[in-house]
Amino acid sequence: LRSTIPRSSPENTERDVTMKTAVVLLLAACVAVASATECDTLTRLKIKAQWSTAYSSGSDREHFAQALWRAVFAQAPEARTLFTRVGGDDTTSPKFIAHAERVLAGLDIAINMLDQPDALKAELDHLHKQHVERHIPDKYYTVFRNALTYVLPAQLGRCYDKEAWKACYNVIADAIRG
Amino acid sequence: VAFCVADECCSAEDRTRVQTQWRGLWKDTQSSKIKITFGRNILLKVVEEIPEVKALFKGVNIDNPLSGEFSAHSIRILNAIDMTINLLDDAESLGEALDHLADQHQAREGVKKAHFQSFSAKFLKALPAVIDDFDNMSWKACFTGITDKIASKLQA
Numbered sequence: 001l002r003s004t005i006p007r008s009s010p011e012n013t014e015r016d017v018t019m020k021t022a023v024v025l026l027l028a029a030c031v032a033v034a035s036a037t038e039c040d041t042l043t044r045l046k047i048k049a050q051w052s053t054a055y056s057s058g059s060d061r062e063h064f065a066q067a068l069w070r071a072v073f074a075q076a077p078e079a080r081t082l083f084t085r086v087g088g089d090d091t092t093s094p095k096f097i098a099h100a101e102r103v104l105a106g107l108d109i110a111i112n113m114l115d116q117p118d119a120l121k122a123e124l125d126h127l128h129k130q131h132v133e134r135h136i137p138d139k140y141y142t143v144f145r146n147a148l149t150y151v152l153p154a155q156l157g158r159c160y161d162k163e164a165w166k167a168c169y170n171v172i173a174d175a176i177r178g
Numbered sequence: 179v180a181f182c183v184a185d186e187c188c189s190a191e192d193r194t195r196v197q198t199q200w201r202g203l204w205k206d207t208q209s210s211k212i213k214i215t216f217g218r219n220i221l222l223k224v225v226e227e228i229p230e231v232k233a234l235f236k237g238v239n240i241d242n243p244l245s246g247e248f249s250a251h252s253i254r255i256l257n258a259i260d261m262t263i264n265l266l267d268d269a270e271s272l273g274e275a276l277d278h279l280a281d282q283h284q285a286r287e288g289v290k291k292a293h294f295q296s297f298s299a300k301f302l303k304a305l306p307a308v309i310d311d312f313d314n315m316s317w318k319a320c321f322t323g324i325t326d327k328i329a330s331k332l333q334a
Contacts, residue, residue, distance in 0.1 A: 049207045057201050057264050062271070098274035101265060105257045109250070112210035118246025119214070119253070126250060 039168040044114035054155035065100035071147035124175035188320035217252030284331040294329035
């Protein structure tokens with residue numbers, strides 16, 4: 001590329017700098033924060049951005065939800081019994097799809113509120129109330145996190161930041177568990 | 179399969195338009211702030227029209243509309259709408275999702291069909307302010323169908 005572009009004019013130099021900056025920013029977005037292990041302000045913004053890609057829309061979202069729950073039940077087949085009322089014996093049933101979409105909608109709110117502390121607290125309190133009465137064993141919160149680590153990379157490719165997700169997922173799950 | 183309520187039919191083309199126009203609102207990572215503001219404004223407009231509705235939202239701190247509680251509630255409503263719009267292509271799953279929402283509202287004493295009609299009207303009136311090329315007929319057919327189903331188990 002360099003050999004084909006005359007490098008003498010100021011316009012080209014400027015474009016060159018802009019392109020280099022763009023490349024650096026892209027790399028930074030994917031790689032530089034990969035060492036982050038706390039769910040700090042920047043990590044929260046990253047999770048929000050990655051989630052909005054992964055969450056997607058329409059039938060893509062249905063497939064994402066299905067993959068997530070298949071990954072949950074593959075790790076913990078016995079957990080299906082917790083979902084009998086919402087069609088857990090068949091993850092392709094309309095009843096279960098509706099449930100899976102509700103769960104993702106709740107997760108979507110929690111993730112989107114990561115940078116709005118008051119609303120985040122209110123939403124996590126709400127989710128805590130919905131879950132506490134079901135006496136869900138702690139290990140299932142880890143199972144769900146593992147399931148996310150299986151399906152998110154499929155949606156996000158190499159921009160998926162495992163450590164960042166783990167840290168911020170724990171913030172959300174710890175509050176839901178209470 | 180078209181999603182029909184009374185004479186209004188949400189056809190395949192209506193669904194595509196609604197989904198595309200709706201998706202355009204959530205491109206940005208700050209979309210949650212749009213959802214909160216939008217949801218809050220609609221709910222407050224409904225209360226303005228039907229003052230008795232205010233008491234129904236006491237538990238989510240409607241007295242302080244900017245509070246975390248009311249913000250979280252506003253986004254829950256918008257996300258439920260988002261979920262149903264995204265399920266428009268899957269009639270059976272949409273039916274299950276709406277049925278669940280109908281149960282959740284049936285369990286709330288004092289919620290009436292008229293409240294949903296007001297919400298639906300305010301919502302459809304506000305959308306053109308945020309959506310370019312807003313397609314009124316498609317939205318009316320699809321969205322009225324959604325809110326009617328959610329209100330279908332209410333007594334009054």
